[in-house]
Amino acid sequence: MRSHLLNDTTAEQYRRTVTEGVERVAAKLATTQRPFTGVTVDDLAPTIEQIDLDRPLHDSAAVLDELEDVYLRDAIYFHHPRYLAHLNCPVVIPAVLGEAILSAVNSSLDTWDQSAGGTLIERKLIDWTAARIGLGENADGVFTSGGSQSNLQALLLAREEAKPGRTGWDGGPDLGKLRIFASEVSHFSVKKSAKLLGLGQDAVVSIPVDHEKRMQTVALAHELERCVKDGLVPMAVVATAGTTDFGSIDPLPxxxxxxxxxxxxxxxxxxxxxxLLTSLARRALLDGIERADSVTVDYHKSFFQPVSSSALLVKDATTLRHATYHAEYLNPRRMVQERIPNQVDKSLQTTRRFDALKLWVTLRVMGADGIGQLFDEVCDLAREGWKLLAADPRYDVVVAPSLSTLVFRYIPAAVTDPAEIDRANLYARKALFASGEAIVAGTKVNGRHYLKFTLLNPETKASDIAAVLDLIAGHAEQYLGDSLDRAS
Structure with a gap:
């Protein structure tokens, strides 16, 4: 079994095996005709269930053949121009190169003696991102698994900072007095974080949004004032720069x-x-972000990086002490005096992948302007999609895009029952997914079912959007026709 360990004697085997796997994936990418095959859980589950994991195949080629049946054939392919659903991006090749390197070397970014240069590369990227945000000389941060973890750590720091001299809280055990303010369309991880931090279900105060789905600051001011009058503590305000449903950006200043x-x-x-931090045309949309105490960034969304690649940035590096715990076997206190840089001192995680390498390789090959150009292209595409939807009498579109998201609803001319229109939109989304021809997301707006395009693929064209709109309308009309037949 030692022949499978990656080391000096198996380097050539590693090269052959990985090359074979890359060739399989490359062939799938080159020949994929649609983002999904339409396979169902009931179709695929028996194939995977019958595999006996206690009987290995002993051959990587055979495993790749099997993998074709259980994964590669039916995977959701985000690179396809008609994948329009969630915040999943096609990835840039330099980042995939970085992924291959980091997986093989397998550095762990918790301590210097497990990562060496990896530690300094991550710190350099944190400094670069903080400078792009404008957080100042005392900024710091750490890479995380994703936005949910970044938001959780940010609110942990906010909770610990809510002490005398800052808010008037006496620092006592009554966490029930702490309040977090976020817009009604903020990410669900805000409420989840509040629960994990022991703040209670009433801790998050939902602030209404305007017609552009941006937090109403007049309402925020009112709620902050009421919070203080009620003897409660305004622990944090979470402003969103790119809501999941609408891509809306709260008024940061x-x-x-x-x-x-x-x-x-x-x-x-x-x-x-x-x-937007790399955008050549839209950076001003983030004006005010430099005044934040903390910022969540997901490179695996709008920087076109493979999952996972995210970070939490803070204006004041000393606030990261609230996530610090010293263990003698890992990062004893003496290492601080010896100026040994251990990233575990800043992180909620201990063992942690060298995900920063993907962004490093990307920046060294493409540059920040290259990333920004790609993101600007999808934002431009969303504007084209908005024009198509606004001019199409079959659809109601909610709001003009700030970034690259469009939320809309099929509205048949002959149907007035909102519940029936809901069912038609739900049916259309499911039928489209089952066909595999395209994938769109769904959400609710004012209690009604809507569909959503999340455009993160620069290869998607306005013609793809138009074609998918025709497919949606066709499926919805089929449902309504069948519904009339059933009624008669």
């Missing part, structure tokens, strides 16, 4: 002013909108 007025931690969830 106004939020920053209110946070300064009330001594409240300002967190910006820019998991989606962080691509």
């Amino acid at each position: 106004e939020v920053a002013e209110l946070c300064a007025q009330y001594g409240t931690w300002m967190h910006v969830d820019a998991a989606y909108g962080c691509g």
Whole structure:
């Protein structure tokens, strides 16, 4: 079995095996005709269930053949121009190169003696990102598994910072007094984080949004004032720079002013909108983000990186101490005095992949402008899609895009029952998914079912959007026709 260990004696075997796997994937990418085959759980589950994991195949080629049946054939392919559903991006080749290297070397980014140069590369990228945000000389941060973890850590820091001299809280055990303010269309991880932090179900105060789906700062000001009058503690405001459903960006300068007025931690969830940091045309949309106490960025969304690649940035490096724990077998306190850089001192994770390498290789090959150009292209595409939807009488579109998301609803001329229109839209999405011809997402707006295009593929064209709109309408009309037949 030692022949399978990657080392000096198996280097050539490694080269052959990985090359064979890359060739299989390359062949799939080159020949994929649609984003999905339409396979169902009931179709695929028996194939995987019958595999006996206690009887290995002992041959990588045979395993790749089997993998074709259980994964590669039916995978969802984000690179296809008609994958229009979630915040999943096609990945750039330099990042995949970085992924291959980091997986083989297998550095762990918790301590210097497990990563060496990897530690410094991650720190350099944190400094680069913080500078792009404008957080100042004292900024710091750490890579994370994704936006949810980044938001959780940010709110942990905010909770610990909500102490005398900042908010007037006496630092006692009554966590039930702490409040977090976020828009009604903020990411679900805000409420989940509040629960994990022991703050109670009432801790998150939902702030209404305007017609552009941006947080109403007048309402935020009112809620902050009421919070203080009620003897509660405004622990944090979470502003979103790129909401999941609409791509909307909260008014960051106004939020920053209110946070300064009330001594409240300002967190910006820019998991989606962080691509604007490299944009050649839209960077101004993030004006005000430099005033945040913490910022979430997801490179695996709008920087076109493989999952996972995310980070939490903070304005004041000393606040990261709230995530620090010293263990004698890992990062004893003496290492701080010896100036040994251990990233575990900043992280909620211990063992952690060298995900920063993917972004490093990407920047060294493409440059920031190259990433920004790709993100600008999908934002431009969303504008084209908006024009198509606004001019199409079959559809109601909710709001003009700030980034690259479009939320819309098929509206048949002959049907007035909102519930029946809901069912038609739900049916159309499911039927489209089952066909494998395209994939779109869904959400609710004011209690009604809507469909969603999340455009993160620069290879998608306006003609693809138009074609998918025709497919959706066709499926919805089929449902309504069948519904009339059933009624008669």
